[in-house]
Amino acid sequence: MFSYYVPSAEKLENCDLAYALDMDTRSFGSRQILRNGPDGGGGWIYSHSQDLGYFPDRQHWEVMHDSPVWLGWPHQPPADLASLLARTSQLPGDEVQLSNGQSWLVPLIRRPVIEDSEIRWTVTLPRTLRYEAGRWANGPVERRYQQLYDIGMQWFQVRLEAVSSEDGNTELEVSVDEAINWSVTMLAHNYRLGPHEVSAARLINQYNFSGVLDAAVDWHRFTLLVKKKATASEATTAAISNSTNGQKDSTRDTGRPSRTLSRSA
DSSP states (O other): OOEEEEETTSOGGGSOOTTTSOTTTTOSEEEEEOSSOTTSSOEEEEESSSSOSOOTTTEEEEEOTTSSOEEEEESSOOTTHHHHHBOSSOOOEEEEEOTTSOEEEEEOOEEEEEETTEEEEEEOSOEEEEEETTEEEEEEEOGGGHHHHHHHHHHHHHHHHHHHSSSSOOSSOOOHHHHHHHHHHHHHTTBSOOHHHHHHTTOOOTTTHHHHHHHHHTHHHHHHHHHHHSOTTSOHHHHHHHTGGGTOBOTTOOOOOOOSOOOOO
């Protein structure tokens, strides 16, 4: 689907394309362009696509932000884009339909459960195991997934405050751009894409990006459990506020992952 043009003066290893090209297995193809490339000069095109090359009559090309690399994609996107971009190893989760009509697998951060008449949480991301006093116990989320956990926790608090407030607003300082970037980060853990690819494929709009984040924190199941737990005399917002504020993990999880949002890409 996506192709990457690197000018001759640049080295592939310095172009921050590890998220899109499998650098470990080198399973992508390459083709040299001697002249008249996307920038008018020469360079190399890299892609996992079998249609490898520079074909301006049937491809869109644009230079990537803050990068010498050019991104190319076909005028007619393939019908199986999600499967073409899927990483070999994906985190389990829930599928969300995006703007291209296909279902995309969003990693699940944690799942709410009813335990002792309370809503508690089971962390579903891979966690380290600690050996203590002759027994194994769950440790913190593995470092490579910590950013996902932090984003999920931050988004959950945004949703929680918005539902709990009278006017639907939240005091947490989260811009729309930041929230959209969070949704792209979630998708990028299961697919070879980033902001430029999501934009080029027109995968998200101003409504469905929040659905990606909701799926990551299992917001729909949480609200169902809150309604189930609430009594007839309790307002839904009061029930949400009293159900551990979304912070209390299940007693089956003994780790203490960081609640600080990771700002790194």
